[in-house]
């Protein structure tokens with residue numbers, strides 16, 4: 247079948263002879279199924295070790311507790327987020343932004359320095375696919391040559407049986423992955439109880455588990471590299487983060503070219519080290535020929551490097567014809583990983599860390615807001631004017647919080663029925679406050695503040711303004727013309 251010739255992404259990093267990109271697409275736009283060949287090598291061994299650690303971590307984390315709280319759980323239902331032992335409520339969403347941007351920034355720096363090392367070594371998509379789904383496929387359906395032959399051949403009983411077995415295991419695995427994933431949103435103990443209570447008792451959770459199982463099964467069973475090629479935005483972003491001084495998996499063209507069979511090389515020393523065996527191509531999970539230069543689809547997994555090292559070992563030539571290195575060094579230039587761009591990213595990160603430190607340090611265990619009560623901005627009572635407010639206090643943590651309220655305002659008398667209270671974990675309370683001033687003082691809005699002080703000394707101050715008709719506004723007799731007071735919780739900060 248004819249391969250598609252795709253335009254090469256322009257730029258220095260992709261410089262080289264006009265490449266023909268191996269890809270996962272056929273000429274008619276349909277997908278070419280990729281069956282990576284088996285490979286062995288130092289990078290694969292190291293990656294498998296990393297996969298094992300990450301999978302163990304991923305499976306254990308939902309059970310980890312810090313001071314009785316989940317180590318990591320996104321309790322969307324109750325709008326509580328437990329992150330590395332800290333507790334964040336809906337009011338802390340802006341603080342979560344710092345954590346998310348921190349992760350994004352770490353990814354930017356890592357990509358700038360080491361290319362798509364995240365994709366090839368730690369992305370959950372790669373980890374699950376390479377650690378579970380591909381090995382099972384290899385076990386049930388055999389090595390690459392057999393899989394390619396069977397997949398392009400007629401349906402037989404053996405082929406049908408193998409497909410049924412493989413996909414049955416895939417569905418079970420996908421369900422397992424989906425349930426552990428749900429464990430990051432619901433306590434695993436609660437999830438366990440839900441599973442045993444049956445779908446009828448918790449239809450929503452059941453629907454989530456089924457939906458996620460379907461997504462994971464579809465992704466790992468069929469979609470595979472298409473997720474990296476067509477869905478993941480990070481893969482597309484790498485073109486602007488990577489330059490000639492980024493460490494990527496690449497082919498040392500000056501050493502490898504002109505490529506020729508090993509027997510020809512024995513006769514002509516001027517030929518390159520690449521013997522055009524295409525081992526680097528058939529082991530690639532993305533269907534790439536790395537000899538065509540770095541390509542946007544490359545996930546930096548180094549399977550091609552392991553494969554080429556194997557060949558070089560057999561030929562008694564030095565390893566590293568395909569290796570981790572900068573494009574500049576692969577082309578014969580000087581390696582310079584630390585460069586102005588990298589320093590700039592580090593500087594931005596330092597500023598970010600300092601800002602995040604001070605902002606997260608200023609976090610108090612509770613949140614307070616003040617709201618005007620009802621639709622009436624004020625009530626006239628003889629020579630006095632009353633304004634009513636609710637101070638809403640929320641405990642954002644998983645420990646009880648004691649707080650005290652103190653209202654202040656010049657010439658204002660307050661009625662605060664609850665001056666001291668204890669809030670349970672994640673609890674909230676509305677404390678009514680009545681503020682009264684002489685009518686003669688309401689010629690202009692009067693500012694008031696309410697200090698909400700936690701037992702640990704933390705302080706939140708909320709403010710509002712008192713409204714009134716003014717000395718000559720409508721009174722109980724209604725003799726003066728009525729002036730509308732501004733609606734809503736004016737002045738609340």
Ligand code: SF4
Nearest residue numbers: 520521523524526554
């Ligand atoms: S594995 Fe090495 S020698 Fe074989 S084709 Fe690839 S680069 Fe050339």
Ligand code: SF4
Nearest residue numbers: 530544545547548550
């Ligand atoms: S070209 Fe090499 S590093 Fe890139 S995806 Fe293929 S095997 Fe992995």
